[in-house]
Amino acid sequence: MPILSVQNVTKDYLTDGQRVRALDDLSLEVSRGEFVALVGRSGCGKSTLLNLAGAMDFPTSGHVLLDGVSTSSMKDAGLTQLRREKIGFIFQSFQLLHTLTVFENVELPLLLAGKQNARATARESLIWVELEGLGERYPHQLSGGQMQRVAIARALIHRPSILLADEPTGNLDTSTGNVILELLRRLTREQNTATIIATHSGEAATLADAVVRLRDGKIEDISRR
């Protein structure tokens, strides 16, 4: 069974009273261990699809099923619980909290979920992203690549079923970006996570198990390896 199933999803936004269609009758399935790249021009609907997949937003019509459960049927508390257990997010601009140390940033999802042994798990997560020893540093003491690794460690700390990454290499130079993409692909395999990245990067597309090409809110093409 796919971990993510997007079924005939349409998403409209109201902008200054005007209805703007971001996704148009889109369907997609992603399974555990799959590394999927969403590609397309700005405004084609990549981020909207990630937000729906992450239970951060609801479709205007259609269904988004996470592990077989429709997000539209859930209330705020249920969605929060879903994010805590099944979803990890990675952002283009890292989105680390500058007031917290690396350890504190990484363990934040577990602390928000009220889980025990957060520090030990955070240490383990940092080992996955090869940042052991930097746990007491603050984000401003790290390079861009290191910051994104911290963000990945944070996204993986609760062993999510789905990892959603929005332009994860957008703020990095090419070689660092490639390292990050390799890391994401490795972790997808090792952790048996379904990883979906929205990207402009050609390198990402070559590394992905499936490349979903979006255009005007519709899937133009899906190429699988």
Added chain:
Amino acid sequence: MSRLLLFYRLIVRPLFREPVRTALTVLAIALGVAVVLAINLAGTAATGSFRSSMETLAGDYDLEINAAGGVPESEVGALAALPYPVRVSPRMEDYAVIADTQQTLPLLGLDLIAESRSRADTPSDVNIDQPENALRYLGDYDSVWVGESLGRKPGDRISLLINDQVHAYTVRGVYPDSNGNASAVVMDLAAAQAVLHKFGRVDRILAKVPQTPELEEWQRRFKEKLPAGVEVRSAGTGTDENRRMLGAFRWNLRLLSYIALVVGAFLIYNTISVSVVRRRVEIGIVRALGASRRSILAAFVGEAACFGFVGALIGLPLGRVMASGAVKLMAATVESLYVSSRPGPIELNSASVLLAMAVGTGVAIASAYSPAREASLVSPVEAMARGQREYSTRVHKTRDLVCALFLGLGAAMASLAPAVAGKPLFGYLATLLLIMASALAIPALVEGVTRFSSRPLGRILGVEALLASRSLSASLRRTSVLVGALSTAIAMMTSVGIMVGSFRQTVLLWMGDQLPADLYLRPAGNAAADRHPMISLDLVAKIARLPGVAAIDRLRAYEISFDGMPATLGSVELSVHRSYHKADFLSGRSTNEVLAELRDSNAVIVSEPFANKHHVRAGDSIALPLGEARPSFRIVEVYYDYRSERGSILMDRNTMLRYLPDPAPSNLAIYVAPEARLETVRAEIEQAAAGHRVFIFSNRDLRGEALRIFDRTFAITYALEAVAVIIAVMGVAGALLALVIDRRRELGLLRFLGAASGQVRKLIVVEAGLLGLLATLAGVALGFALSLILIFVINKQSFGWTIRFHWPVAVLLGALMVVYVATVLAGLYPASVAVRLNPIEVVHEE
């Protein structure tokens, strides 16, 4: 014009995007302005004229002649017989209470024959319509004339309580009394002398003299003809004396009102700082497009001026409304502690409007200057660089802490300096330095506390507390300003609370010594510091004969003028006083030892405020105007006295009777025999007092009454504190709102990371709670230091009272708890805004 347009687009228009926060800032300024204006208006109305009720009715005379106990009537003839074209107007002056309304009014006895003759050239404020007609009623001692504001008409009967008896009178006429400002009960001089039992004496003689020679020469000529104890002063001297006496009261109250504005200034500083931080990129762009540093400075100062101007506009009517409440409290205090006076109308004149506008706009501009200057120094490249930290943490904690220590040292030194022209200027300087020192020390406090407490807090209260603590520490500058504002308000509340609590406790202890009698008796009517109605001698004799009465202390008081200031001259019966009384002297000498020196000799004891006001001490000699004589008295001792700030002189009753042979007492202190029951004796006294209007207080009642007056006196102080705290709490709400808006990305991110909406709410509320806690810590520490200056420097130098330090623990804890809860509640609205943020929008904004 184009600059104005730019100012509107870049500065004014964004203010409307956050209407709640803008409104809170404007309202904070409005409240600050309103308080200053209210105290100013109410002060002017309650005491501004500094004219006692009697002075209001004096009319246009040049000189006034008076003496303690009254001027012999024969002197009126002597003055009138002088070979100069002078007019004299003898007067009886006392107070009467209208029996059915309990309204206290000046009672004026005028020589109606002389008044009718001199009316043309000596216009009086009491202008009896056709006084020549009044002559018809000269023989009728039941004739009175009243002001038209009383609503009586000729022929009406009116019952008046004069001293301790009610007398019935017929209204013969009414006169225009300026809406009550010149309201009085007027009767013929002889009738007044009869009802007041002051035969052969008048209370005051007013004189109108020709313009040449100089007034001083007339004063000298009159003085030559009059006995030594009779004083000749220029008319209005009493007003000047009252002005001096009330100076410290008004001055201190006015300064207290400015505290609210200081708290407001902190908040304006914060608002403009936030504005600057948020618009760094915009500043960079407009600088790159050609704006000068001066334009940037002017823009942000202009923003503050807008807040100040609009705040002042709202503060004007608000202040006018607040003044109505304040004037009642202030007038009651003035009457209890200083002088019988009638509050005048509250006048919102152009000077008041100017004051409000200047204060509101001035404080706003002054407090905005520093962040505005910082904005003007931002270089375009730095401002436009991406990744610029949201908050500048360039707070020089260590340097500021060192400065704070030096300022604290300066405050300690300033507090040791003496008063300047009777004003505790160095005391005020010390408080200002302490507030500044505290403001500078706060960043170090905030960082220290948050650094060591964030992890333990996180463990105890959850990850939200950890995030809240780190966030406060990260935006150190903003947090420090907020904590500074709130802690200043808390410090003010704490210091005034400690001062008032200490004062109250001191008065309680003092009353334990000073009120030893079982029952106290005084004529009915409202008490006032300068009114001393008398008790009939026959009633005193009846009470003395009651079997349950062991002893009576007959106290008599007169109003005198000493060294250009009003004072109370009193006498006590030493035989009774020595047996029952345990006076408290500054030197610590025993009561018996001191009182023995007073017996039948020209020796007095003076109250602490008197000694401080007139710079006298034990061993000095003072000359007192007593009747016709002006004998010299040796000051035996200085005693603690918290009755009134006027200052009192106390002598043996026998000594006073030698100079002022009027035996009627003003008050009685009655000691019940050990075998008698208090209630029985009280009932017997009430029976004996039938036909007299007196108030009988048990010892407990009197203490309760004294404390009621005490608490009423400080009610306005509490009101001022409350406003300052409200402003600070509003500031916290506004600043938290700004913080939520500035940190929306972080709050949205937390939702992505699995935070429930309740956790986001808790984060903001915990932040408010931490702010409140930090402010309480700083505020209590600062408040304690300020209370020492208030008690031992400002109060001592302003009013001359020794107050023993006392922690009013329960009151303080209660007040601090209320403020703390209010601060936490202030976080609720920003918290709800935080919960409503759309995480997708705010996280993808960058």
